[in-house]
Amino acid sequence: MTTKQKKRVAAKKSKSDSVVKVALLGFGTVGGSVARVLAASRFPGVQLTHIFNRNVDRKRSSEAAKLVPGSVVWTDNIDVILRSDVDVVIELMGGLNPVEGWLRKALAAGKSVVTANKQLIAYRGTGLAKIAAQHNVHLLHGAAVAGGVPVIPGMLQGLCGDQVTRLSGIVNGTCNYILSRMEAGADYATVLEDAQQLGYAEADPSADVDGYDARAKLCILSRIAMHAELDPDAVAMQTISAIEAIDFSYAKELNCTIRQVSRAELDGRIVHARVAPMLVPLASPMAWSHGTQNMVVVSGKFGGDVVFSGHGAGGEPTAVAVVSDLLAVAQDCKTVQLPVRRREVTGDFFAPHYLRFVVDDKPGIVSAISGALSKVGANIDSLLQRRGYPKHRLPFVVTTEPCLSSTIERALASVARMDCMLEKPLCLQMLEVEDKAE
Numbered sequence: 001m002t003t004k005q006k007k008r009v010a011a012k013k014s015k016s017d018s019v020v021k022v023a024l025l026g027f028g029t030v031g032g033s034v035a036r037v038l039a040a041s042r043f044p045g046v047q048l049t050h051i052f053n054r055n056v057d058r059k060r061s062s063e064a065a066k067l068v069p070g071s072v073v074w075t076d077n078i079d080v081i082l083r084s085d086v087d088v089v090i091e092l093m094g095g096l097n098p099v100e101g102w103l104r105k106a107l108a109a110g111k112s113v114v115t116a117n118k119q120l121i122a123y124r125g126t127g128l129a130k131i132a133a134q135h136n137v138h139l140l141h142g143a144a145v146a147g148g149v150p151v152i153p154g155m156l157q158g159l160c161g162d163q164v165t166r167l168s169g170i171v172n173g174t175c176n177y178i179l180s181r182m183e184a185g186a187d188y189a190t191v192l193e194d195a196q197q198l199g200y201a202e203a204d205p206s207a208d209v210d211g212y213d214a215r216a217k218l219c220i221l222s223r224i225a226m227h228a229e230l231d232p233d234a235v236a237m238q239t240i241s242a243i244e245a246i247d248f249s250y251a252k253e254l255n256c257t258i259r260q261v262s263r264a265e266l267d268g269r270i271v272h273a274r275v276a277p278m279l280v281p282l283a284s285p286m287a288w289s290h291g292t293q294n295m296v297v298v299s300g301k302f303g304g305d306v307v308f309s310g311h312g313a314g315g316e317p318t319a320v321a322v323v324s325d326l327l328a329v330a331q332d333c334k335t336v337q338l339p340v341r342r343r344e345v346t347g348d349f350f351a352p353h354y355l356r357f358v359v360d361d362k363p364g365i366v367s368a369i370s371g372a373l374s375k376v377g378a379n380i381d382s383l384l385q386r387r388g389y390p391k392h393r394l395p396f397v398v399t400t401e402p403c404l405s406s407t408i409e410r411a412l413a414s415v416a417r418m419d420c421m422l423e424k425p426l427c428l429q430m431l432e433v434e435d436k437a438e
């Protein structure tokens, strides 16, 4: 330890009886809820001293600000925070820039950081953790995955003794809220708007529906549970915005529903990883998860399956995770650190697939599709076609026996070029009963 670091530790020790000063960066959905949780519980030893946000006067006159103690300094100048004597910076703004630069400076100035920012931790977490270690301060991000569900602290403390080989589940509350309400008959655009109003969605909701949010979370979980560092951009993802009411009807005929599922499996030196809407059997607990409920199944070589479940989005559940991290930092709690290895990623999984086509009907379409599938060695398991749809815009479904997703994608590339295809065919993996997510 350098002399500077020793001095910092000594200073920390001498402060151990005094109060830990806290700054909040970002006073939106989660920031406001953190202020509410802190005001409601009055934890000894921590004191909110600063709040930073752009256009800060607007925030200061908000409803949530009424619970903030009068002594708190409100500012829109980040230097006020960086030069202050705060001990812990809680970052609740989101995004990579300018947040990364500010947090680097905060850590280098000896301030611990608590954040709920999954993009930041997925892309820059390793670098930031190094700076935190160099300066002997904490970097905690328990709220970055599954909101109020303690999956990160649970894995760090409770599962680090196992060899985790598989992770799967639902890690985006907005998508689960949208899909579970569509399952009950609501329409996509209306429920997406509701999710935004309720504070579940990201500032740009395409981060939720197109999979970026869940992909970042899956990378964080892979790093912690499987000690596998993945390039988030290399992880396959698929939007939920292509799912329509008809898919829920066909899924029901197959005794399934549809959920956005995130999966990662360690296979020697590579990791199979994918974030996509998938068909989930109705008998699976994942099918019963509604609204913002998240569910993560962690499969270990020695301990078997462990399931984490609870509210994965929303101000107050997320604030609980943030405040829990804050208290851990205030009490200088250490977490287990194990070496992490960079791993290559593939999006391939061996699974049955659900294929939905919308065609301008004419003879020979089914035979052309089955020809394209048989050419790549994929076998059809069932064909579903509901009556009552117009022939000029006919939706029907083919399901396949288990095969690699890359195989199906090859066949669909030629099918998509057929003149009668009115839309890009929809291809969804079907989870099976023996899949660990069950």
Ligand SMILES: NC(=O)C1=CN([C@@H]2O[C@H](COP(=O)(O)OP(=O)(O)OC[C@H]3O[C@@H](n4cnc5c(N)ncnc54)[C@H](OP(=O)(O)O)[C@@H]3O)[C@@H](O)[C@H]2O)C=CC1
Binding pocket: 025, 026, 027, 028, 029, 030, 031, 052, 053, 054, 055, 091, 092, 093, 094, 095, 097, 098, 116, 117, 118, 143, 144, 147, 199, 200, 201, 202, 203, 312, 313, 314, 315, 318
């Ligand atoms: N909402 C949720 O359920 C969950 C959110 N998270 C994460 O928590 C973080 C915060 O989310 P949430 O509270 O929902 O987001 P909000 O958009 O509600 O709040 C973000 C706040 O930060 C402010 N802000 C953003 N960028 C800047 C900037 N460059 N300079 C100054 N102020 C800025 C915003 O100001 P303005 O109002 O002007 O835009 C806003 O007040 C994100 O990283 C999110 O991914 C994690 C788990 C759950």
Ligand SMILES: N[C@@H](CC=O)C(=O)O
Binding pocket: 144, 146, 147, 171, 172, 173, 174, 175, 200, 201, 202, 208, 213, 312, 313, 314
């Ligand atoms: N937008 C995210 C918020 C929590 O991480 C989600 O919907 O899960």
